[in-house]
Amino acid sequence: MLSYRHGFHAGNFADVLKHALLALTIQALKQKDKPFLYIDTHAGAGKYRLDSEYARKTGECADGVVKLWRQAEPPPELRDYLAAVRAENVGGELLRYPGSPQLARRLLRAQDRLWLSELHNTDFAALRELFAGDKQVTVSMEDGLERLEKKLPPPQKRGLVLIDPSYEMRSEYRQVLQAVVAAHRRFATGVYAVWYPVLERAALEKWLREWAATGIERQLRIEHCVAPDGAGRGMTGSGMLFINPPWRLDEQAKVLLPWLNHVLADGRGEWLVHWQVPESAGAEFE
Numbered sequence: 001m002l003s004y005r006h007g008f009h010a011g012n013f014a015d016v017l018k019h020a021l022l023a024l025t026i027q028a029l030k031q032k033d034k035p036f037l038y039i040d041t042h043a044g045a046g047k048y049r050l051d052s053e054y055a056r057k058t059g060e061c062a063d064g065v066v067k068l069w070r071q072a073e074p075p076p077e078l079r080d081y082l083a084a085v086r087a088e089n090v091g092g093e094l095l096r097y098p099g100s101p102q103l104a105r106r107l108l109r110a111q112d113r114l115w116l117s118e119l120h121n122t123d124f125a126a127l128r129e130l131f132a133g134d135k136q137v138t139v140s141m142e143d144g145l146e147r148l149e150k151k152l153p154p155p156q157k158r159g160l161v162l163i164d165p166s167y168e169m170r171s172e173y174r175q176v177l178q179a180v181v182a183a184h185r186r187f188a189t190g191v192y193a194v195w196y197p198v199l200e201r202a203a204l205e206k207w208l209r210e211w212a213a214t215g216i217e218r219q220l221r222i223e224h225c226v227a228p229d230g231a232g233r234g235m236t237g238s239g240m241l242f243i244n245p246p247w248r249l250d251e252q253a254k255v256l257l258p259w260l261n262h263v264l265a266d267g268r269g270e271w272l273v274h275w276q277v278p279e280s281a282g283a284e285f286e
């Protein structure tokens, strides 16, 4: 039984980090003309209204995208992300927010493809409607983690996989790790981006050590906490674990995160850009 609905959280501080890094990754993949496949294993509804009953109930976007919207001089690292948000809000008022599928759709080229999975029937219906008739997009109501391995390697031999679960159940942490290990065995040169919340520090660090112990190279961790760690305080931060991140994503994140920390947390949060497993000498990636 799925109770999580992303509509309650759209545009919050965690979405900002995830989507800004996603936009930078897509920008980097577009440096080569060769087509690539974007896989979103937990796609959600595709896009969201920030004035919906859901969004107003939590008001989470007020501490996220709303703060960015007012900034006169955002860093160039946010260019594509903010352009996609602006494209949803043609009247100039911030009322809509692109989820990862809509953000990716706006940034991908004619030669690229999107495969989106969503299990919740209401969000799946919205997603299917959003991309109805779009030949570049395949929308499936399925377990995106379970199906991932079977989709790889992609026909294009280039791919970006976003794994963005709600972690409603503790078992999801292990399932995500196992799914990526299996996927990486079939498609070792793919770019994998795994979102995670910062809820309980000790459990999170243990999980990240398990990733580091998989033997998979090139693991880059990017994390932003808007509040100090603390049990029972809810989500105090979020991060993305990348496998095979594009060249210079680490450098871009080192510009982006201090700026986000200043704007989203009045400079009082903590950020981290850390290669938890570097590449071994001589490795080459697409």
Ligand SMILES: C[S@@+](CC[C@H](N)C(=O)[O-])C[C@H]1O[C@@H](n2cnc3c(N)ncnc32)[C@H](O)[C@@H]1O
Binding pocket: 002, 004, 005, 006, 018, 040, 041, 042, 043, 044, 045, 046, 098, 099, 100, 101, 117, 118, 119, 120, 123, 142, 143, 144, 145, 146, 164, 165, 166
């Ligand atoms: C955090 S939301 C996704 C948000 C979206 N990626 C974005 O950034 O806009 C997680 C979504 O995954 C869905 N979900 C949960 N388990 C799933 C599974 N095993 N396979 C596919 N979707 C799943 C939930 O219904 C929810 O809509």
